[in-house]
Amino acid sequence: NAGVMQNPRHLVRRRGQEARLRCSPMKGHSHVYWYRQLPEEGLKFMVYLQKENIIDESGMPKERFSAEFPKEGPSILRIQQVVRGDSAAYFCASSPRLADEQFFGPGTRLTVL
Amino acid sequence: DQQVKQNSPSLSVQEGRISILNCDYTNSMFDYFLWYKKYPAEGPTFLISISSIKDKNEDGRFTVFLNKSAKHLSLHIVPSQPGDSAVYFCAASQGAQKLVFGQGTRLTINP
Numbered sequence: 011n012a013g014v015m016q017n018p019r020h021l022v023r024r025r026g027q028e029a030r031l032r033c034s035p036m037k038g039h040s041h042v043y044w045y046r047q048l049p050e051e052g053l054k055f056m057v058y059l060q061k062e063n064i065i066d067e068s069g070m071p072k073e074r075f076s077a078e079f080p081k082e083g084p085s086i087l088r089i090q091q092v093v094r095g096d097s098a099a100y101f102c103a104s105s106p107r108l109a110d111e112q113f114f115g116p117g118t119r120l121t122v123l
Numbered sequence: 124d125q126q127v128k129q130n131s132p133s134l135s136v137q138e139g140r141i142s143i144l145n146c147d148y149t150n151s152m153f154d155y156f157l158w159y160k161k162y163p164a165e166g167p168t169f170l171i172s173i174s175s176i177k178d179k180n181e182d183g184r185f186t187v188f189l190n191k192s193a194k195h196l197s198l199h200i201v202p203s204q205p206g207d208s209a210v211y212f213c214a215a216s217q218g219a220q221k222l223v224f225g226q227g228t229r230l231t232i233n234p
Contacts, residue, residue: 014166043221052127052212052224053167066221101166103222111157112222114166 012037014104014115022121023092031087031118035104042085043103043112044077053101059085092122126150127215129225137233142200144228146213149194153215157222158187158198161210170211171198203232 015034023029035042040061045053058066059079070077074092079085089096099119103112128147136142144158154175159167173180173187173196180187186199200207213225 016166045222045224050226052129052226053222055221055223058221069221103166111169111172113169114159116164116166119164 014039014102014113016100016102016115016118018118019116020119020121022123024123025093026091029089029092029096029120031089031100031102031120033085033087033102033104033115035085035102036106036113039104039106039113041105041107042079043105044085044087045101045103047099047101047117049098056087089120092120094122096120097122125226126153127213127223127225129211129213129228131228132226133229133231135231135233136203138205139202142198142203142207142230142232144198144200144211144213144230146196146198146225147194148196148215150215150217150223151194152217153223155216155219156187156189156196157214157216158185159212159214159224160207161212161227167212200230205232205234208232 042059044056047053055069057070057077074090076088099117101117103114105112126149157172158170160170161167171182171185171187173189189196210227210229212227214222
């Protein structure tokens with residue numbers, strides 16, 4: 011059973027470009043969470059999705075950020091018009107049901123030049 | 124508003140001795156607490172958890188203690204091994220949804 015997969019592992023964008031981060035949850039997991047880790051800080055919750063539904067987006071910046079988890083395919087975190095402050099590691103986690111233990115992917119390291 | 128705090132950014136322990144990592148929280152509605160271990164360039168790996176109805180949970184070398192009145196939990200690793208060197212994150216949740224993480228403690232096990 012493969013773990014949570016994220017791609018790309020590293021992403022470099024120039025200011026103003028768009029970044030798309032993908033997350034494939036573990037097989038059988040229908041709950042997906044996105045977290046962001048800034049340098050020297052802990053992980054901060056961004057959004058919680060189930061298939062085709064956003065359940066909690068209280069940690070998402072109001073502008074430029076969006077997330078989806080379609081019926082088919084991976085979950086996507088999209089950042090439009092990136093700025094240098096978006097440079098961070100973005101982690102996706104999944105769980106099989108509404109459960110406390112979340113399994114994390116390896117992360118995508120976004121660098122904005 | 125830092126609801127989960129790990130006040131020690133780093134900890135150094137001799138191999139074979141006990142490592143104790145501490146975590147404090149402010150939100151009394153948290154009902155589940157977890158510890159994750161993280162190596163550089165990897166995602167966090169789940170270690171051990173505890174429900175708020177318990178005060179201790181043990182799994183091999185790892186034991187988590189919860190003191191609800193003090194809003195404090197700790198992770199004990201005994202005996203400590205070189206492979207335990209990593210960053211440890213404490214996390215808490217309410218109603219099994221989003222996790223709130225501490226800032227992490229970097230543990231170094233010295234041979």
